[in-house]
Amino acid sequence: MTSLNITLLAGGVGGAKAAEGLAKSTYADGLKIIGNIGDDQAFHGLWVSPDIDTLIYTLAERIDRNQGWGLAGDQQNVLNGLKQLGVDTWMQLGDMDFATHIFRTEQRHQGIRAQKITEQIAAANGVNVPILLPTDDVVQTKLKSNGQWLSFQDYFVRLRCQANVEEICYFDYEKASATPESLAAIDSANLVLIAPSNPLLSIGAILSVGDIRRQLQALSKPIVAISPLIGNQAIKGPAVKLMQSLSYRPNVVGVATYYRELVDVLVIDSTDAHHAPEIEAMGIQVITQNIWMRDEAEKVDVMTSIVDEVLKWQLERAS
Template sequence: MTPRITLLAGGVGGAKLAEGLSAICPPERLSIIGNVADDQEFHGLWVSPDIDTLTYSLADLIDRQQGWGLAGESHRVLAGLERLGCDTWMSLGDQDIATHIFRTQLRRQGVRPSAIAQSIAESLGIGTKLLLPTDDPLQTRVRTDQGWLAFQEYFVRERCRPEVREVHFEGATEACPTPEALEAIETADLLLIAPSNPVVSIAPILAVPGIRHAIEKSLAPRVAISPLIGGCTVKGPADRMLTAMGYRCSNTGVAASYAGLIDGLVIDSIDRTDRTALEAEGLQVMTTDTLMTCLEEKARLAEETLAFASACRRVEAET
């Protein structure tokens, strides 16, 4: 029987691995905990970029060229808002806006964000459990040489140009974990961390009280996939953010950011020379091609990662 798999994921890299796992796993055996700290209100609507990227990817509706949003979009609503003098730097397509209208309506009715996310996923034919780490407000704030910015302001409006000084997860200490996320971690046979940005995609999930502790005490093998290839990211600012947070921009830096949380790390074949240093830190290491440009590559990496994770064993699990 396929093991029960729980994946922590955010951003495009997380969505790609989620697709790969979804292609080879029965939906009832896969749970995905997504990042909600990028959420922000635009034009009176609640937008959840990472959750929507996961959802649209799993539904095969994603705009493959840009990696986010819906394929075949038009932007007539945004053009109309621009004519009215609104700031439209956050590009929202017309079909995408329908998702945000639906989400915002239900939030105003008091429906749990977790239930809304699952409802949207199910309406698009997704059987996999798409979970939120918290239903409470949580937002990544980035201190730059231009001052404090919400993550979308830094990432989209400023195009990651300002130098990052500090990252803060506003609302994290007051947030409560969702029971669904805790259950998915506690009942998992394998715990995976996607090749997402460790600083702004995975760390916000771990910042929710109870999430990190649940992973630490789990006896399931815990494996992360590095988002770096040759010391660089495929897309996004993970390399610069690791450096800004005091980690080396390398697979050893990625491993350090997950210290105490992982038993194994998957790295790209081009970085095979990192194996010795990683194993010296007590990690089990697998090298393979981690670049995912099509569904076949996503499924292949997912299958290899599951085989590697199944072979990893926690010391606690063996004693």
């Protein structure tokens, strides 16, 4: 294994793919992951952290590969029972998945830090890569549609991303303090990577925690974002539609615009190479390569290649 401290900011399926690629690469030893908590929400009296659980289940090789979330082979007997009792069950939660949510909720009620609860869940699943929370506080991504605020899960799952979005906010971010673990991971990093996650939904919630953003802005080591878009299409999810709604260009230039005050390098797919001059005019270095990650081999190859290219860029810049 190559000794290099890498801190990955990750959310959604794109974040889980990048995490898996790095965790199975020669750069695994120094990897730490800061996950998205903006999607967290209470269901049936239980606190659910979808993106954190997706990271853990993916790294534990327990993820349902077909849908990209939840546990492989899980059933929905509990949800069916709740439905029979007249409960609205639009949020899909599996029977084995409920165990995670019950445990997390019980621990929260005992006053245990969210970071420590996450560490316990990761360890129970055999995950050795540190999964870090940006904050122990509650910060929730909400989207304004027709003058009303929707939770992320209402927008994404219940309404299937069909609502017109006027604004995005990370509720209570002003009150949130960064976890010492996340700040230490950034401070000790030789390289910070931002996964090909939705910038507005997944990464935005992490960056909304003021101490996190300030620590990143003060970092002398490179910060590298991977585009979640190829051409004018999102690899997965509603990124293009949201970017259009919020006046960002729905392509890699829009991604660069969102990150322009933060990142040193943007990795884009080779098919988007013609946008490189415009992005570099913003002061962001561009690396072009294949960024599709359709299977395990591609995840490892893509993430290894990105780190290799960034290290090569650093050497060239220093010479």
